[in-house]
């Protein structure tokens with residue numbers, strides 16, 4: 123399997139912010155395939171992958187399903203696509219292992235489930251959803267997450283999830299003595315269903331050559347993932363350490379709830395101005411207005427609602 127090449131997350135200064143907002147929709151799903159700098163030649167494939175994922179989520183919503191199931195359906199498509207840095211195609215840590223983070227959050231009751239430093243399992247988001255459904259601890263990590271996944275019937279996946287690009291990317295990062303982002307980046311989705319509930323899901327391999335045990339923003343509620351029916355839902359991608367410092371996803375939905383429709387642009391501007399960091403964020407408001415912003419060169423996305431679909435980078 124092939125995948126796109128790695129791009130240093132901190133290689134560039136923040137780009138001018140791109141901000142998009144879509145009209146309110148009874149039900150809608152918006153997905154991202156990661157903030158970064160996807161090479162020109164790969165952009166159409168990244169956008170198409172995001173649109174496929176958004177359609178998988180939209181199918182759930184069209185059938186009257188929950189926003190929670192829609193975001194998981196969308197993220198599973200992206201985890202299975204080797205172009206993206208999540209599930210199959212995820213980057214490797216300094217030991218050459220997959221160490222996967224994922225989270226899901228349901229805005230109706232603020233239920234959440236997350237895994238961190240999970241070894242190779244095809245769909246970390248399915249395991250995060252199982253953690254949510256179990257209703258106990260919210261975040262399981264490392265060996266505990268592995269044991270839980272196996273006990274719940276998930277099959278470890280092994281080396282089949284490592285793409286042909288992952289090992290050379292790790293070797294390159296080691297040569298440069300760097301911890302690198304990934305052109306395809308983290309994946310995520312937000313959705314609003316016809317009953318007015320919102321949800322968010324995010325999944326990632328993190329950064330190439332990251333320290334063993336490093337956890338990014340993705341499974342940290344309020345940093346990389348957040349959902350509350352009263353506020354909206356958010357899924358973030360980019361420099362995880364910066365997103366954690368700023369609790370960017372929670373800040374974004376708080377801004378939405380305060381009536382600031384350009385909340386996505388506002389928090390990404392703050393990310394760049396306060397920490398000089400790079401990334402992007404997806405939001406959906408309680409009324410079903412989807413929006414996104416990024417200060418990277420690209421962030422592939424797809425959005426699908428009744429009668430409309432859009433994708434791009």
Ligand code: GLY
Pocket residue numbers: 308326327328329337338339340346358359360361362363
């Ligand atoms: N945003 C993904 C990470 O930093 O791990």
